[in-house]
Amino acid sequence: xxxxxxxxxxxxxxxxxxxxxxxxxxxxxxxxxxxxxxxxxxxxxxxxxxxxxxxxxxxxxxxxxxxxxxxxxxxxxxxxxxxxxxxxxxxxxxxxxxxxxxxxxxxxxxxxxxxxxxxxxxxxxxxxxxxxxxxxxxxxxxxxxxxxxxxxxxxxxxxxxxxxxxxxxxxxxxxxxxxxxxxxxxxxxxxxxxxxxxxxxxxxxxxxxxxxxxxxxxxxxxxxxxxxxxxxxxxxxxxxxxxxxxxxxxxxxxxxxxxx
Amino acid sequence: xxxxxxxxxxxxxxxxxxxxxxxxxxxxxxxxxxxxxxxxxxxxxxxxxxxxxxxxxxxxxxxxxxxxxxxxxxxxxxxxxxxxxxxxxxxxxxxxxxxxxxxxxxxxxxxxxxxxxxxxxxxxxxxxxxxxxxxxxxxxxxxxxxxxxxxxxxxxxxxxxxxxxxxxxxxxxxxxxxxxxxxxxxxxxxxxxxxxxxxxxxxxxxxxxxxxxxxxxxxxxxxxxxxxxxxxxxxxxxxxxxxxxxxxxxxxxxxxxxxxxxxxxxx
Amino acid sequence: xxxxxxxxxxxxxxxxxxxxxxxxxxxxxxxxxxxxxxxxxxxxxxxxxxxxxxxxxxxxxxxxxxxxxxxxxxxxxxxxxxxxxxxxxxxxxxxxxxxxxxxxxxxxxxxxxxxxxxxxxxxxxxxxxxxxxxxxxxxxxxxxxxxxxxxxxxxxxxxxxxxxxxxxxxxxxxxxxxxxxxxxxxxxxxxxxxxxxxxxxxxxxxxxxxxxxxxxxxxxxxxxxxxxxxxxxxxxxxxxxxxxxxxxxxxxxxxxxxxxxxxxxxxxxxxxxxxxxxxxxxxxxxx
Numbered sequence: 001x002x003x004x005x006x007x008x009x010x011x012x013x014x015x016x017x018x019x020x021x022x023x024x025x026x027x028x029x030x031x032x033x034x035x036x037x038x039x040x041x042x043x044x045x046x047x048x049x050x051x052x053x054x055x056x057x058x059x060x061x062x063x064x065x066x067x068x069x070x071x072x073x074x075x076x077x078x079x080x081x082x083x084x085x086x087x088x089x090x091x092x093x094x095x096x097x098x099x100x101x102x103x104x105x106x107x108x109x110x111x112x113x114x115x116x117x118x119x120x121x122x123x124x125x126x127x128x129x130x131x132x133x134x135x136x137x138x139x140x141x142x143x144x145x146x147x148x149x150x151x152x153x154x155x156x157x158x159x160x161x162x163x164x165x166x167x168x169x170x171x172x173x174x175x176x177x178x179x180x181x182x183x184x185x186x187x188x189x190x191x192x193x194x195x196x197x198x199x200x201x202x203x204x205x206x207x208x209x210x211x212x213x214x215x216x217x218x219x220x221x222x223x224x225x226x227x228x229x230x231x232x233x234x235x236x237x238x239x240x241x242x243x244x245x246x247x248x249x250x251x252x253x254x255x256x257x258x259x260x
Numbered sequence: 261x262x263x264x265x266x267x268x269x270x271x272x273x274x275x276x277x278x279x280x281x282x283x284x285x286x287x288x289x290x291x292x293x294x295x296x297x298x299x300x301x302x303x304x305x306x307x308x309x310x311x312x313x314x315x316x317x318x319x320x321x322x323x324x325x326x327x328x329x330x331x332x333x334x335x336x337x338x339x340x341x342x343x344x345x346x347x348x349x350x351x352x353x354x355x356x357x358x359x360x361x362x363x364x365x366x367x368x369x370x371x372x373x374x375x376x377x378x379x380x381x382x383x384x385x386x387x388x389x390x391x392x393x394x395x396x397x398x399x400x401x402x403x404x405x406x407x408x409x410x411x412x413x414x415x416x417x418x419x420x421x422x423x424x425x426x427x428x429x430x431x432x433x434x435x436x437x438x439x440x441x442x443x444x445x446x447x448x449x450x451x452x453x454x455x456x457x458x459x460x461x462x463x464x465x466x467x468x469x470x471x472x473x474x475x476x477x478x479x480x481x482x483x484x485x486x487x488x489x490x491x492x493x494x495x496x497x498x499x500x501x502x503x504x505x506x507x508x509x510x511x512x513x514x515x516x517x518x519x520x521x522x523x524x525x526x527x
Numbered sequence: 528x529x530x531x532x533x534x535x536x537x538x539x540x541x542x543x544x545x546x547x548x549x550x551x552x553x554x555x556x557x558x559x560x561x562x563x564x565x566x567x568x569x570x571x572x573x574x575x576x577x578x579x580x581x582x583x584x585x586x587x588x589x590x591x592x593x594x595x596x597x598x599x600x601x602x603x604x605x606x607x608x609x610x611x612x613x614x615x616x617x618x619x620x621x622x623x624x625x626x627x628x629x630x631x632x633x634x635x636x637x638x639x640x641x642x643x644x645x646x647x648x649x650x651x652x653x654x655x656x657x658x659x660x661x662x663x664x665x666x667x668x669x670x671x672x673x674x675x676x677x678x679x680x681x682x683x684x685x686x687x688x689x690x691x692x693x694x695x696x697x698x699x700x701x702x703x704x705x706x707x708x709x710x711x712x713x714x715x716x717x718x719x720x721x722x723x724x725x726x727x728x729x730x731x732x733x734x735x736x737x738x739x740x741x742x743x744x745x746x747x748x749x750x751x752x753x754x755x756x757x758x759x760x761x762x763x764x765x766x767x768x769x770x771x772x773x774x775x776x777x778x779x780x781x782x783x784x785x786x787x788x789x790x791x792x793x794x795x796x797x798x799x800x801x802x803x804x805x806x807x808x809x810x811x812x813x814x
Contacts, residue, residue, distance in 0.1 A: 013647045014650075015651070016651075017648050017649060017651065017652045018651055018652050036671070093565040093569075094568055094569035094572070095566075095569050097566035098570055098573050101570075103791075104785075104787030104791055105780065105784035105787055106745055106746040106748075106749040106783050106787060107746065108746065109753065109779075109783050111753065112753070112776060113768075113780060115768065116589075116590045116768070116773065116776070117590050117591075149345045151340055151342045152346065152348065154346075155340065157313075157314055157331075158312055158314070158337065159337070159360035159363060160331075160363060161359075161360075161363050165359075165362075165363055169348070169351075169359060170348065173348070173351075191662075192662050192746075192750070195665075196662055196753070199662075199665065200754065211666060214666035214669060214670060222666050225663075225666075226664070226666065229659070229660055229662075229663035230660075233663075234655055237657075237658035250349055250351075251350070253393060253394070254349045257393040258393075
């Protein structure tokens with residue numbers, strides 16, 4: 001009974017405020033005559049008819065595909081190169097300032113640069129996303145690999161692990177918490193770059209559509225687009241946490257055990 | 261079986277060098293259990309790493325079975341002091357024990373059997389699916405020992421394995437070491453800074469000097485093979501051996517202090 | 528933007544066993560300095576490669592200008608007031624946005640972090656709002672403010688606010704209850720409690736939040752200029768690109784990079800200074 005009560009309370013806490021905010025917005029904007037701030041009802045109608053209709057295939061899915069390709073590319077390159085650089089001390093020392101500089105460049109400025117190389121097609125967007133998202137992954141991987149416990153490495157050497165096993169079974173898992181920190185950061189950068197590259201030059205996609213709607217003063221549709229982007233960010237971060245919780249379950253447990 | 265001959269290790273820093281081990285020579289017969297003791301900071305860990313093939317000596321050599329050690333030898337296992345850091349926290353206990361066997365390319369059935377047997381040998385049951393960090397320190401060190409045993413080594417090195425566990429656990433683990441040594445017939449080199457532990461465990465105790473390290477003294481432990489925490493430790497002979505080693509270590513420390521003072525006086 | 532940077536994960540950095548303690552007297556700073564020459568080689572190597580690749584035709588100079596030309600262009604720009612006006616526009620909006628975000632994030636964070644009920648009440652809403660990409664506010668900003676500086680500020684503040692809020696909230700929640708009770712038993716007032724107990728605990732988290740917010744704010748400042756056309760370095764890049772002044776594009780990109788390096792180094796230096804007295808160096812919050 002107390003258990004049930006506790007569950008109910010925590011559920012109330014989770015749903016409570018968002019629900020209040022939503023209801024407040026719904027009734028607060030009902031019958032709104034402000035051109036820039038249409039009523040929630042109108043926005044939701046547009047969301048259902050427009051964004052969940054034709055725009056889903058025309059704009060949302062292409063954006064998601066670019067995001068997925070760019071992010072995957074960044075992850076593969078970032079982790080791969082990061083492990084290589086992290087394992088070798090001289091390589092690390094030579095490359096560190098270079099990597100720090102590339103990391104410091106605000107990723108959006110890569111959009112105009114990469115347009116030069118790759119035009120304004122999907123390739124450009126994938127490259128923009130990848131080249132902006134790769135740095136946090138790369139630098140965190142380097143850091144993670146560098147910080148692998150020497151006792152863990154000595155143990156692997158004593159039992160004569162092959163290089164492959166050393167990488168796969170020891171170095172990568174040991175660095176994984178740090179790698180995930182980089183991946184998490186990269187995800188939000190990747191979403192930003194997806195939107196910006198589409199705002200800058202595109203014929204479809206979420207960023208393109210929202211800017212078009214704003215320019216043609218289709219305000220309710222624009223608002224609905226913003227909601228879609230917000231939901232996308234939210235859903236992706238939930239997905240990310242879901243994956244992270246699986247992969248790093250051991251790490252959470254270890255930290256809890258160390259603290260107690 | 262295990263021979264250390266003229267071992268010297270000098271660490272080269274930028275513009276200065278530190279001689280950690282000066283000249284070490286000793287040997288272990290097959291199936292022997294010897295303990296290495298020495299004052300803290302005498303290069304025990306350096307020595308152990310050279311024997312394990314993790315560190316190349318500056319001069320001299322280590323050989324196992326007459327084969328010069330150039331990297332970690334195939335039939336040797338090491339149990340480190342830092343059990344929490346040598347077990348992989350992302351794997352279950354079973355996977356930790358099994359991984360070296362996979363690398364040895366043993367077939368699955370054999371691996372399963374070795375994992376179960378070795379965990380049972382260290383007194384652990386039903387923890388195969390737990391993670392190391394879910395276990396107490398003593399149990400984690402048992403897992404590390406089980407991993408070493410499952411590897412079926414001929415030589416087992418233990419580097420102050422019980423320095424970080426509480427006294428009661430420590431006594432249990434000491435008896436465990438004796439019993440697996442007898443059961444598996446391995447050659448065991450046990451490094452410790454604890455004189456009592458060295459006498460209780462060893463068939464022989466090798467006393468090291470302070471750094472730069474040489475072998476200061478060797479004592480054969482002529483205590484009965486069957487040892488018991490209470491009975492053995494209260495034997496008169498136990499106290500004598502303990503006193504002898506204590507004196508040697510004390511001398512080693514004094515000598516090194518005198519050396520240092522002399523060197524400083526000269527400088 | 529969501530999620531702070533590198534979470535320090537492991538135990539305290541382990542001492543390499545293969546080296547005796549006597550040799551490890553060299554401090555990290557000392558070692559850094561010794562390694563700098565190697566890093567210098569890396570930088571020089573990069574500049575050389577970027578010089579040669581377009582020169583030998585591996586990549587058309589129409590896409591990638593040789594280093595020397597970028598440097599020449601940049602040197603020319605540095606002498607012109609318009610360059611410094613663009614830099615100033617970017618830096619100003621970055622600073623204003625950062626300050627607003629830091630103040631707002633700190634105040635809200637302290638309140639939510641120290642009042643358990645409010646924290647529980649708001650956590651789901653925060654979890655929902657935080658991952659919303661700030662660029663999704665671009666059209667709204669344009670509608671509201673056009674290409675005015677306020678457009679940029681909206682983006683910057685939204686993105687940077689969460690970085691500070693999350694860290695401060697976590698820090699305020701981390702206040703040792705015993706310390707707080709002790710303070711209360713000495714009849715310290717609310718303000719004194721905040722000043723002497725809560726704030727010192729929050730400070731390391733706060734500094735982390737500011738550091739993260741500083742780099743996020745720069746990204747959003749440049750984004751605003753690039754996409755909305757608010758004055759600043761980003762706008763100059765867009766103009767140079769559309770008029771095919773390739774070396775100029777790169778000169779400005781390099782400028783933003785240098786600005787980014789300055790922001791990172793500056794933030795880290797401030798963090799070290801402020802926390803130099805602090806007994807505990809904490810890991811960042813994995814949020």
